[in-house]
Amino acid sequence: MLKETAVEVIDLTKSFRGKIALKQVSFTVESGEMVALVGASGSGKSTLLRHLNGLERGESGVVNVLGFPLQSEGKFHSKIRQLRSNIGCIFQQFNLVKRLTVLENVLVGNLGQISLARSAIRYFTKAEKIQALSALERVGILEQAYKRASMLSGGQQQRVAIARCLVQGARIILADEPIASLDPESARKVMELLGELNQENGITVITSLHQVQMVQRYFPRAVALKNGEILFDGATVDLDQNQLNKLYGTAAKELVLSGHGELV
Known part of the structure; x- marks a missing residue:
């Protein structure tokens, strides 16, 4: 049985004041997936999330949600309010x-x-x-x-x-850095709750996160962005320290928890 596609992004491009924020971004999330968007500050992950629920409008490209075009080539769907009712948003x-x-x-x-x-x-x-x-x-x-x-x-x-x-x-929850302001124990409870809703209720969860350890613990799939482009899309187990160093260089340190907040 084929799964329904929850989100489909095709060649999405966005710039702010002449600076590219998203560059021909394309990826697909199937219904019931739990996906983490990873990247250092300024990578484009929060901007991408805002396009998935229509808080931002791309200059070109397409965002389909549950089979309907939320936005296409710089224009919102005429029934965007109705489409948004399927999308829950959680903010930092x-x-x-x-x-x-x-x-x-x-x-x-x-x-x-x-x-x-x-x-x-x-x-x-x-x-x-x-x-x-x-x-x-x-x-x-x-x-x-x-x-x-x-x-x-x-x-x-x-x-x-x-x-x-x-x-x-x-039917879809978009969470933008939902644990960035929380202590480790509260962060764990929130992440476990999102995981339960995904597993038990079948809700598709797409979350932007800095902390790679959290991604490795709770998400089967990771999408890593840098300068508005997707550089990695695959199994989280493959997003190890070597891969992070290749993608981000010295900026990879920003993505790893240390000290008392570390999760292994």
């Missing part, structure tokens, strides 16, 4: 509304499926609240539901963001 800085409760932040995941009038007054049905509470239980922070988001630790806030993706019904 959590992207929560700190003054709202945890439950309200999770319910925001439903905004693409309710009327503008309801979203304006933040009116949610009992069934929607039960769904959100179930999502919080799934990520292990149900007891935090009625606290303000600002009261939670970084790791807890990131799990709120993941719960929001579940309520959204996301």
Whole structure:
């Protein structure tokens, strides 16, 4: 049985102020894959992620999501909002509304499926609240539901963001450096949770990461970028220190955790 293609990128090119950020990037992610985008600062991995959910528009090339053209040759699909509803996003800085409760932040995941009038007054049905509470239980922070988001630790806030993706019904999760601001234990919990959602729920996960040890522990496949180009796309076990040195030279040190944060 053929797997559905979750994301297909064909010759995607983007520049900022005349500087190339992505150069004819092409790769495919099948439904249910867990893929890490790897690279030193400025490699283009975060920029690439932003094109996969339409936060950035390429100058040329195509981005297909679940069989539909999210963007093509510099133009967004006319139903991009509907296409985006399948894509959950997790950011380094959590992207929560700190003054709202945890439950309200999770319910925001439903905004693409309710009327503008309801979203304006933040009116949610009992069934929607039960769904959100179930999502919080799934990520292990149900007891935090009625606290303000600002009261939670970084790791807890990131799990709120993941719960929001579940309520959204996301079939694809894009995570941009989701553990960069977390301590090692919180980072481990977040990565394990993403792995569980991939294995148990079949959610496609595409994550940008600096830390190669994390990539080696949780991701079967890695895509390594440098200066906006893909230089490696394959099994993570093949992305060893020698390969990193070949790709990045002295900049490879930036990708390896050391000291107390090291994972082996």
